[in-house]
Amino acid sequence: MGAAIESEGLTKRFGGTTAVSGLTFSVEEGEVFGFLGPNGAGKTTTVRMLACLVSKTSGRATICGRSIDDKREQPEIRRSVGLLPENVGLYEELSAYANLDFFGKMYDCPDAKRREGMERLLKALGVWERRDQLTGTFSKGMKQKVAIARALLHDPQVVFLDEPTANLDPESAKTTRDFILELKKEGRTVFLNTHNLDEAQRLCDRIAILKTSLVAVGSPGELRASLWGRKTVLHLVKATQAAAAAVRGLGFEKVAEVGGDRLVVDVADPDADNPAIVEAVVRAGGEVRFVTELRPTLEDVYLRLVRKAEGAP
Amino acid sequence: MRLSKAWILTRKEFAVFRRKKYILYSLIALPLLLSLLLPATVFFSGAASEMSRAELGQILSSEVMIFVMLAAILPTVIGAYSIIGEKVEKSLEPLLATPATDGELLLGKSLAAFVPSVGATYAAIALFTGFVDANTSSRFGYVLFPDWSTAVVVFLTVPLACLFSVQFSVIVSSRVNDIRAAQQLGGLVVIPLVGIYAVAEAGVVSLDPFGLLVISAILLAADAALTVLSRRTFRREEILTRWK
Numbered sequence: 027m028g029a030a031i032e033s034e035g036l037t038k039r040f041g042g043t044t045a046v047s048g049l050t051f052s053v054e055e056g057e058v059f060g061f062l063g064p065n066g067a068g069k070t071t072t073v074r075m076l077a078c079l080v081s082k083t084s085g086r087a088t089i090c091g092r093s094i095d096d097k098r099e100q101p102e103i104r105r106s107v108g109l110l111p112e113n114v115g116l117y118e119e120l121s122a123y124a125n126l127d128f129f130g131k132m133y134d135c136p137d138a139k140r141r142e143g144m145e146r147l148l149k150a151l152g153v154w155e156r157r158d159q160l161t162g163t164f165s166k167g168m169k170q171k172v173a174i175a176r177a178l179l180h181d182p183q184v185v186f187l188d189e190p191t192a193n194l195d196p197e198s199a200k201t202t203r204d205f206i207l208e209l210k211k212e213g214r215t216v217f218l219n220t221h222n223l224d225e226a227q228r229l230c231d232r233i234a235i236l237k238t239s240l241v242a243v244g245s246p247g248e249l250r251a252s253l254w255g256r257k258t259v260l261h262l263v264k265a266t267q268a269a270a271a272a273v274r275g276l277g278f279e280k281v282a283e284v285g286g287d288r289l290v291v292d293v294a295d296p297d298a299d300n301p302a303i304v305e306a307v308v309r310a311g312g313e314v315r316f317v318t319e320l321r322p323t324l325e326d327v328y329l330r331l332v333r334k335a336e337g338a339p
Numbered sequence: 340m341r342l343s344k345a346w347i348l349t350r351k352e353f354a355v356f357r358r359k360k361y362i363l364y365s366l367i368a369l370p371l372l373l374s375l376l377l378p379a380t381v382f383f384s385g386a387a388s389e390m391s392r393a394e395l396g397q398i399l400s401s402e403v404m405i406f407v408m409l410a411a412i413l414p415t416v417i418g419a420y421s422i423i424g425e426k427v428e429k430s431l432e433p434l435l436a437t438p439a440t441d442g443e444l445l446l447g448k449s450l451a452a453f454v455p456s457v458g459a460t461y462a463a464i465a466l467f468t469g470f471v472d473a474n475t476s477s478r479f480g481y482v483l484f485p486d487w488s489t490a491v492v493v494f495l496t497v498p499l500a501c502l503f504s505v506q507f508s509v510i511v512s513s514r515v516n517d518i519r520a521a522q523q524l525g526g527l528v529v530i531p532l533v534g535i536y537a538v539a540e541a542g543v544v545s546l547d548p549f550g551l552l553v554i555s556a557i558l559l560a561a562d563a564a565l566t567v568l569s570r571r572t573f574r575r576e577e578i579l580t581r582w583k
Contacts, residue, residue, distance in 0.1 A: 104436060117430055
């Protein structure tokens with residue numbers, strides 16, 4: 027599989043203000059790529075550049091191999107991209123069906139394919155029964171579902187979702203997240219702008235943290251490991267000095283006793299290191315109840331990286 | 340640029356307008372009022388009986404110019420909603436994300452304001468001329484309308500004035516965020532036309548076919564200039580980043 031999105035040094039300035047600076051990253055086909063960042067970090071501007079809605083100031087980017095700079099390619103890029111903006115922006119005086127029908131025509135979907143697509147998507151999102159009602163009468167969750175259907179109706183290869191679960195009730199948010207996972211199963215590339223770290227952790231293969239420029243890119247696990255390394259926690263009946271010394275004796279220098287019943291060990295590769303550690307502790311008389319990995323949350327990772335980017339100590 | 344793509348947008352706009360009562364009322368009430376009230380004030384004021392045929396004919400003929408103003412007013416109501424309504428409801432971004440070109444989007448929006456405005460104006464002119472002819476043909480011994488002046492107004496001045504107003508509305512819409520403010524600013528477009536009407540009523544210029552052709556030529560030049568300006572204003576990036 028190749029790269030669905032490639033960006034190299036992508037920069038956007040509005041007058042004297044730099045909205046986005048020097049973004050270099052790539053998103054593989056079929057990947058769910060999370061874009062995290064505080065308000066004003068440049069997430070929406072990045073999506074708008076990639077969707078050919080605003081021009082870049084410098085750098086280059088391609089969508090499905092097509093350059094966003096090439097004016098002749100831009101309509102084709104827009105056709106290959108589905109966009110769910112932060113504000114759903116439905117025509118509230120039109121029904122859900124009429125909204126989709128209009129956008130399907132604007133994307134040049136043939137009649138039969140458009141009708142089939144509208145039925146499939148509205149049924150999948152649970153809006154089919156209300157398809158003839160004006161979207162102005164819909165709840166936020168229902169509007170969001172119609173907007174998701176609109177973004178997918180023309181069968182795009184790349185889908186940009188800007189805060190897709192913001193302001194949704196838990197049930198609608200879950201439906202939306204499940205649908206994003208379905209998109210991944212279908213092999214679509216999903217570019218997910220979100221503030222919701224839990225959502226990013228659950229859905230994304232890789233995450234980029236943005237604060238005007240890229241702060242970090244990697245899988246949630248890689249980002250955690252890059253900041254904290256990996257830590258094995260041995261839950262013991264009683265944490266003893268002898269057990270800690272036995273672990274240090276294996277060459278693991280960072281060993282901490284916590285709460286009198288745990289040993290926290292910095293490891294390079296838990297799969298390879300844990301059996302030896304457990305064996306050494308047992309030989310030193312330690313009674314191991316169970317072993318876990320200490321996992322800082324994505325929120326910890328995010329906050330540390332963003333504060334670092336802001337220059338905090 | 341594909342007209343078919345622009346027409347898809349225009350038809351969507353019509354579907355939205357059908358749900359907007361104030362747009363419907365504007366398209367019906369104002370033309371109806373002008374087409375019947377204007378001649379009625381002349382016929383039923385009592386002054387008509389004291390006028391010569393030539394005087395009465397001149398007054399009624401010059402009133403056709405009112406419909407040029409009508410053609411300029413109606414797009415300010417529709418055009419302002421068509422663009423600012425989308426800005427307010429934040430539905431522009433999904434529309435701009437479609438493969439339609441900037442020109443197709445502008446044409447679609449412009450047609451949505453142009454077609455009903457010209458249609459309503461034509462209906463009003465038909466009603467006006469029919470009403471006048473019904474009330475004057477026995478006295479004059481011939482029908483006053485249609486005449487050459489009306490033909491120039493219908494086929495040139497009305498569409499050109501309407502186009503002028505549509506393009507002006509696009510430009511105004513890029514600078515304000517409020518539909519009513521846009522409509523009020525758009526209303527400025529009528530001022531030169533009111534001036535022409537006032538000058539004609541005062542007898543300074545004649546609204547004969549030649550005079551109307553001159554007015555149409557000026558409108559055509561103004562339309563060309565405004566079209567270039569509105570085309571520069573109506574660009575995706577401008578709309579998303581610089582429009583208020």
